Amino acid sequence: MHTDSLTIGGRTLTSRFFIGTGLFPNPYVQKEAIKASGAEVLTFAIRRINLASTEDDSILQHLEGENYVYLPNTSGARNADEAVRIARLARASGLSDWIKVEISVNERTLLPDPIETLKATEQLVKEGFTVLPYTSDDPVICKRLEEAGAAAVMPGAAPIGTGLGILNPYNLGLIVEEAGVPIIVDAGLGSASDVTQAMELGVSGVLMNTPVAKAKDPVRMARAMSLAIEAGRLSYLAGRIGKKRYASASSGLDAFKLK
């Protein structure tokens, strides 16, 4: 059987779970939860990192010695220029040449600014970064980001940290249909069922932080999410049945009738 793998920016990943390292109650729970998630790609805000000495950083130091792909993000940036500037800082520190473009202007909703996101993506692609932009769940902007050279496109399910789940599954389905690069759902998921739903819509992976870090038991939730990703992916590949209005017997009653 053909193996179901995910490749982004030339790198084949073992897990479809991208996890954020922020918000965990303490370093012990953080470390254990990341381990339980099985995630290989870790994201964190560049502005929270000690760029002068990344191995000493208060977050990254707990993750030493593991083979993770770092996906630094530009969270906090309010326009393309700021995002590009901190992306360059991150790369110069030797952390990674992957970058999650995240540009928001409204401090209450933190919704992405698609126009500035597109500008930053174009620029960073030109500079040779592997760019994964976080954007709104609009099929047109997602396609434009792909055309700009994004290695994967990451539409939000709902505003960051809200846990509202997929507000517009129709759009997300369209985005997947149109896409020529992996689609990763980023932001707004709350529970394992949200995650499964996203995977069943055919997305290539999910990126989460709050639903794991703020769970009562983050380690257990990380495992739950990882299983949900797997279940959703398998269900998508296996192909669900069509919906019918009325019952049809699963026992195949006719086959047992004496004739």
Added chain:
Amino acid sequence: MKKQQVIVMGGGIIGLSCALELQRRGHQAMVLETKRCGGQASGAAAGMLAPYSENVEGPDSFFRLCLESLQLYPEWQRAVREISGESFEYTESGSLYVAYHDADLLALEGRLLWQRQYGSTGMIVEGDALYRMEPLLTGEARAALYTPEESHIYAPHYVRALETACRRLGVQIYEELEQLEIVEWQNEVVVHASNGRFFEGDQLLICSGAWAQHLTDTLHLNIPVYPIRGQICAYEAESRPVSHMVFCNQGYLVGKANGTLVCGASEDVAGYDTTVTEKGISRLLNWNKQLFPFLEKQTPFHSWAGLRPATQDGFPLIGPVPGTERVVLAVGHYRNGILLSPATALLAADYIVDKQFSVFDDAFLPNRFI
């Protein structure tokens, strides 16, 4: 309610505060400490009373408990001074949370938006205004969030004064007990110490911080509290070169009245080991000179470590143990034990005396972990 005999396991800041409050309400508290009072996380703390800087995400139950405790502090620390006859530093310095990038401003503004609704009169300061507040701050600082409401305390003296206050009011304190075993807790309370002595009481209050997880089997209750090592160092500083508590994304600096500048904290997972490591301290030195360049030429004169009692969801466990009317937990205060000492003392005493919580919801109840 008739006078209750309350055994308090643990003589840290939380145990002593609870014992003092119970004694003030006319009950008899007895503190059992395996080593010396204030010898663990309590004495190692930098003593920051900073709920706004420590809680940057939103006004959850934990923030509200921290805020309540901050607001109790002026009155509470006055009472500890009066009863003990001892003094300790309590400085209403305000705090600065320093941002290096434009990209930090969105987060600081988001924080202000909700923190203003909860008593902060904070503001974002930049340029000359910022350097007037902290002249030695790095030129790389983009801006800072100034929160005037935050203060700090000198924890080693505070915990000593609390102990004296307890003794003066008649709290019985037993130290160096090495190991304690809860022999009976359902119909009466009996605790056995490894020196052979038995202690008996009506109620049991557990304030043993990072050690509370060992009671999981005894109390038939999941107590997910883990030790996180926090390493701190201090500089000798003649003229208080830093006048506010200054936070950045890596840690904090706070100048004490005794002429020391305290820098913390480097956290790691090391079990119950309180050794200071070179790596732990060098991490502090690597970022603090970026924040205050004059530190480049200084060497800390002292460094130490304490075990912070962290919990699975980041909230402390305060409240009754299910299945009995006799056992109450007050553990898992992590980085905020000093700040939370008055609020915890009142909550625990309310429960022990009245069997009810008056103010807070059930976010801290110990039975929340399945």
